Amino acid sequence: MTRSAARASRDAPHVLIVGGGGTGGALAHDLTLRGIRITLVERGEFTSGTTGRHHGLLHSGARYAVNDRESAIECIEENAILRSICPGSFEENDGLFVAITDEDMAYYDDFVEGCKACGIPIEELTPEEALRMEPLLNPELKAAVRVPDATMDAMRMPLRFFATAKHRGATLYNFMEVLDLVVDGGAVTGATVRDLVTGSEGDLHADLVVNATGPWSEKIARMAKVDVPISPSPGVMLALRGRLCNMVINRMHRSGDGDIVVPQRGLSVVGTSSWT
Incomplete structure (x- = not known):
């Protein structure tokens, strides 16, 4: 060769x-x-x-702060490291976790407590404050929490x-x-x-x-006669032309499908869904 x-x-x-x-x-x-x-x-x-096929979210870890605190802590630590060693690589736009329903509000206290326990900086916002940041949010929202999410080019x-x-x-x-x-x-x-x-x-x-x-x-x-079992989890995300938001918008409930919008340059990436 x-x-x-x-x-x-x-x-x-x-x-x-x-x-x-x-x-x-x-x-x-x-x-x-x-x-x-x-x-x-x-x-x-x-x-x-x-x-090259992910939505480009720099996780704050808040998404996992209630159910998977080990992952949440790892996320916020890596978030800080990457911002330090890769300046200019991110749109440091933060994220909002938004409560729309009474069910979302029932999750609110656990979410705030989980973020604090994991060392994730948060700012609790009134509906009016959240709507000033993101005018296209549901005007009936009940509460919002700001977290240090960011977006990156994958x-x-x-x-x-x-x-x-x-x-x-x-x-x-x-x-x-x-x-x-x-x-x-x-x-x-x-x-x-x-x-x-x-x-x-x-x-x-x-x-x-x-x-x-x-x-x-x-x-x-x-190839080395070593068994490393892998179970890939495929998923689908929807890329929409135009920015529906400037911050990363998350639904305030246990992480699931179709509950996050990530602004990515001139697009809005809606997701995520995955299955095994």
Whole structure:
């Protein structure tokens, strides 16, 4: 093959990352900061998998503050980290959780308590205050809570990770498919790859291979005779032309389907629905 990376020497740790989405990009960024040599391969265009197919919400964690506090805490911590290390990548527009019915109001106290317990900053608003922020809300709303949600371009932020990793010496290959993993003495030491541009094939060797392929992790792991059961959850979102709101709008109840509107540039993304 014409595009290749040499075997790493003992004094130059080399990591091969399989998968060019958000996880692979962030890992490449982080490891190059630590002086580790990186090669990353992606079978398609960067971010063309699940990374490029989400609604672009930077979660505050509030959505999970009642039923899944561990996830909520992780969300708000990562929210703060990403704002710090990726300035300019987000529309810092905040979000509103809106109560419309008496059933929503019955959830209100648990929601506020959950956010406070998870360290999620909130601001309790009157209906009048919420309507001044978002005039297209239901005028019959009963209450609203402001949270530090934000929106992002699903591809722009990972591409910044790739750019910084490349600037620090990472080697990034798109349209490079992993055909098999190289296993030596029970350890994965590289991958056999095919360049989908030239058709050439060859081996890439590394001290460590990372499987960052998301829903395809099971397929890659099977090449090393490792069982990593994956149960992908498909979903549907509706993208409407025009912005119905400028903040992220959530229904104040247990997270479900069709209860959030995310403004995404010139669109409004309505969702989410998922099933297994």
